[in-house]
Amino acid sequence: MRQNAAIDEEQRFLDRATARRDRLAEHLRAELASEVTDAVQQARQRMLRGQHDELRRAQEGLVFGRLDALDGTVRHVGRVGLSAEEMDGEPLLLDWRAAAARPFYTATAVDPQGQARRRHIRTTGSVVVGVDDEPLDGTAAGDLVGEGALLAALDQRRTGRMATAISTLQREQDEIIRARASGPLIVQGGPGTGKTVVGLHRVAYLLFTHRQMAEQAVLVLGPSPRFLDYIAQVLPALGETAVVSATCDTLLPGVGVGRAESRRLAEIKGRALWQEALDRFVASLLPQARELKLRWEGEFYVIPAATVGQALASAVPGRSYHQARLVFADQLHHLLAEAVAEQREALLAEMEEGYEEILARFDRGMPPGTAHGSSSDVDGLLSEEEIDELRERIAADASIARFLEAWWPIREPATLLRTLLSDRARLAEFAPQLTPEEISLVVAEPAPWSSSDIALLDAITDLLGDEETSLFSGGEPVAEQARRRRGWVYGHVVIDEAQDLSEMQWQMVLRRCPSRSITAVGDIDQAQAAHRHTSWAQAVQAAFGDRWTAAELTICYRTPREVMELAGPVLARAGSHNAPPRAVRSTGIAPWQRSVPAAELAGAALELVRQLQQRWQGGTVGVVAPADRVDGLRAVLGEVPVLTATQAKGLEWDATLLVDRDGIAAEPRGWNGVYVALTRCTQELGQLNSA
Incomplete structure (x- = not known):
C-alpha cells in the first residue's frame, strides 16, 4: 500500500477511535454525576473515575500500532483499550498491556506468532503523520521491532522529561515488562538500553494485569529528586496513579538528610551487620x-x-x-x-x-x-x-x-539511635564486627542525619514499632495514604539505579515489600555508591541470598554507536569484565575533544555549550564534571544543568559536554564515573580537558 494511502487509512481509524473514546468518556462523566449513598456505590465511583481519567489522558498516541494476522484479522493497539460499538464485537482498540497485544512487541520473522505484518503508526495529536510497515515473513531485515518508528523516536529532541515508549518497546524489553512478579527480578542493562523505560512500563503492566496491586500501591525508588522529576510524567501518562515515587532518603516520613558524609562512613553504615546490631540493641531494652x-x-x-x-x-x-x-x-x-x-x-x-x-x-x-x-x-x-x-x-x-x-x-527512634551511635561501649557490644577505628569514625559524626543514617533510623523505627492499625482512611487516594505511612506494605517495588543501594537500603525495601515482589534495574558497571560490589550476586546477597532471577538488556538504543565505541576501553580501565551493550544507531557525529589551560576551563565551557545549544535547538544540553568543578561551572553556565557523574545517572540530553575527564577518573569511583558521563547523550558528545 502506498504511504499516503496507508496514512489516510490509519487517519480514518484514528478518527473513529477518538470519537469512540469521547463517547465512552461522556458516558462515564454522566455516571459520575449521579448521587451515591453507600460504600458499594462509592467503590464503583472510584473505579469509574479511574477509567474516565485514563481515557481523558489518552490524547497523544491513542493509536500507535496495528497487527495484520495470517487469517486476515486486523487489530489495532493503543494507549488504552476501547470496546467496540457492538456489545458482542471484538474490541475496537487493544490496550498495549493486554495479552492479545503482545505480538506487537514480540513477533518476529522466525516466530511470527500468527501475524503477517506489524504496522507502527506515528501521530502528532490527532493527526497521523507516518506509518512503518514491517513484514513478518522474513523479507524485513534487522533485529529491531518497528525500526523506523524507534529510530524516529530516538532522534527527537530531548525535553528534559522522559516520555512514554509504549509504541517502540523492543522484544527483550517486553519480555521483562511482562515477567512474573512473584519474586525479586534483577535487570542488568548498560547505558541506553532502556532500563528506566522497562521499569516504569512494568509498573503500568503489573497494575493493569494484577488489579489488587492498585489497592496496595506500587513504590518506585529512584536515585535522586532530579531523576524523579525527569520521570514524573511517564506513569500518569500511562494512566497509573496508584504509585509512590521516592528516594531512599525520603522514604521515612518527616525525616530528611541534613548533611553530607564521607564515602568511608557511608560504606561502614551501609553494611548488613547493622540490622542484627540494632536488633540486639533494641532487644536489650x-x-x-x-x-x-x-x-x-x-x-x-x-x-x-x-x-x-x-x-x-x-x-x-x-x-x-x-x-x-x-x-x-x-x-x-x-x-x-x-x-x-x-x-x-x-x-x-x-x-x-x-x-x-x-x-x-x-x-x-x-x-x-x-x-x-x-x-x-x-x-x-x-x-x-x-x-x-x-x-x-x-x-x-x-x-x-x-x-x-x-x-x-x-522509646523515641531518633533519640535511641543517637544514643547508640554516640556510645563507643554500646557499639562495641552490639556491633562487634566493627573495628575500633570504625567505631571512632561513627562516634565522631555530627548530629544532623546523613543519607546512610536514614536506613538505620528506618530499621530501628521498625524494631520499635508503632500503633498504626488501619489500612485505609476515607476516600483518600491509596498513593497518598502510602506516602505518609512508614509501615505501608506495597504490592510491588521498582528500583532504578539499584546497583547503588547499600545492604541496609535493601532492608528498607524488604520492609515495605515482604512478599519480595521487586523489580530492580541498573548497571553494575555504573555503580557510584561507597560499597565495592562488582556483581549483582554480591550486591543482593544480604537481601535475597540466591533466591532471585536475573535478566539482561543487551541493546543500546539511546547512545550513538560513535560514543559507545569509547565505552569498551573505559570499562576495561574500570576493571569490569562486562562488554558494553551493542549500539544500534549511528548519528554520524564523531565525539570530539578540546584542551585549554585549567584557568580557562569555565570560559571555554560556556562557549562550547553555546555552540551545542545552537546546533541542538529545541533540545537539551548537559554538562558533567568533577564535584570540585561543579559550583564554578554553574556560576558561569546559569540554567544549563551541571552535574557530577553520580547526579547524572539515568538522565539524558541531546548533547553532553564532559569537562575534565581526568578529574572524574580521579574521584572515588574513577573510571566507572567516566563511563556514566560518556553515555548521557543521544546525539553528540564533546570533551573539554585542561592542557
Whole structure:
C-alpha cells in the first residue's frame, strides 16, 4: 500500500477511535454525576473515575500500532483499550498491556506468532503523520521491532522529561515488562538500553494485569529528586496513579538528610551487620522478669516474677518493642485485676470465718431449735462483668500508666539511635564486627542525619514499632495514604539505579515489600555508591541470598554507536569484565575533544555549550564534571544543568559536554564515573580537558 494511502487509512481509524473514546468518556462523566449513598456505590465511583481519567489522558498516541494476522484479522493497539460499538464485537482498540497485544512487541520473522505484518503508526495529536510497515515473513531485515518508528523516536529532541515508549518497546524489553512478579527480578542493562523505560512500563503492566496491586500501591525508588522529576510524567501518562515515587532518603516520613558524609562512613553504615546490631540493641531494652509491686486504691498488690515471666514470654516473640509493650500492658491490667479480686475474696473469707465464730457462740447460748441468719450465701466472688469493669478502671488509671512507663518506657527512634551511635561501649557490644577505628569514625559524626543514617533510623523505627492499625482512611487516594505511612506494605517495588543501594537500603525495601515482589534495574558497571560490589550476586546477597532471577538488556538504543565505541576501553580501565551493550544507531557525529589551560576551563565551557545549544535547538544540553568543578561551572553556565557523574545517572540530553575527564577518573569511583558521563547523550558528545 502506498504511504499516503496507508496514512489516510490509519487517519480514518484514528478518527473513529477518538470519537469512540469521547463517547465512552461522556458516558462515564454522566455516571459520575449521579448521587451515591453507600460504600458499594462509592467503590464503583472510584473505579469509574479511574477509567474516565485514563481515557481523558489518552490524547497523544491513542493509536500507535496495528497487527495484520495470517487469517486476515486486523487489530489495532493503543494507549488504552476501547470496546467496540457492538456489545458482542471484538474490541475496537487493544490496550498495549493486554495479552492479545503482545505480538506487537514480540513477533518476529522466525516466530511470527500468527501475524503477517506489524504496522507502527506515528501521530502528532490527532493527526497521523507516518506509518512503518514491517513484514513478518522474513523479507524485513534487522533485529529491531518497528525500526523506523524507534529510530524516529530516538532522534527527537530531548525535553528534559522522559516520555512514554509504549509504541517502540523492543522484544527483550517486553519480555521483562511482562515477567512474573512473584519474586525479586534483577535487570542488568548498560547505558541506553532502556532500563528506566522497562521499569516504569512494568509498573503500568503489573497494575493493569494484577488489579489488587492498585489497592496496595506500587513504590518506585529512584536515585535522586532530579531523576524523579525527569520521570514524573511517564506513569500518569500511562494512566497509573496508584504509585509512590521516592528516594531512599525520603522514604521515612518527616525525616530528611541534613548533611553530607564521607564515602568511608557511608560504606561502614551501609553494611548488613547493622540490622542484627540494632536488633540486639533494641532487644536489650526489653524489661526482664521480676516481681512487680503495684499500688491500687491505697493497697499494694504483688505480681510474682514467674507470672511476669510468662506474660513477657507470650507478649514479646514476633512483635516489635512497642507492640509487645501494648500486649504486656493488657496482660498486666488483667493480672492486677485478678490480684485485686483474689485479695478481696480472701478478705471477705476471713471476715466470714470471724462472723461464723461469733454466730456459733451466740447459737450455744440460744434455746434449742431457734433459727438464726447465716452468711453462707455471701461468697464474695466478683462476676465476670465486675472483673472486666475493674480491668478497664485499672487500664485508665494514671498511676498504673506511670508505673508501666517507668518499667517499660516508650522509646523515641531518633533519640535511641543517637544514643547508640554516640556510645563507643554500646557499639562495641552490639556491633562487634566493627573495628575500633570504625567505631571512632561513627562516634565522631555530627548530629544532623546523613543519607546512610536514614536506613538505620528506618530499621530501628521498625524494631520499635508503632500503633498504626488501619489500612485505609476515607476516600483518600491509596498513593497518598502510602506516602505518609512508614509501615505501608506495597504490592510491588521498582528500583532504578539499584546497583547503588547499600545492604541496609535493601532492608528498607524488604520492609515495605515482604512478599519480595521487586523489580530492580541498573548497571553494575555504573555503580557510584561507597560499597565495592562488582556483581549483582554480591550486591543482593544480604537481601535475597540466591533466591532471585536475573535478566539482561543487551541493546543500546539511546547512545550513538560513535560514543559507545569509547565505552569498551573505559570499562576495561574500570576493571569490569562486562562488554558494553551493542549500539544500534549511528548519528554520524564523531565525539570530539578540546584542551585549554585549567584557568580557562569555565570560559571555554560556556562557549562550547553555546555552540551545542545552537546546533541542538529545541533540545537539551548537559554538562558533567568533577564535584570540585561543579559550583564554578554553574556560576558561569546559569540554567544549563551541571552535574557530577553520580547526579547524572539515568538522565539524558541531546548533547553532553564532559569537562575534565581526568578529574572524574580521579574521584572515588574513577573510571566507572567516566563511563556514566560518556553515555548521557543521544546525539553528540564533546570533551573539554585542561592542557
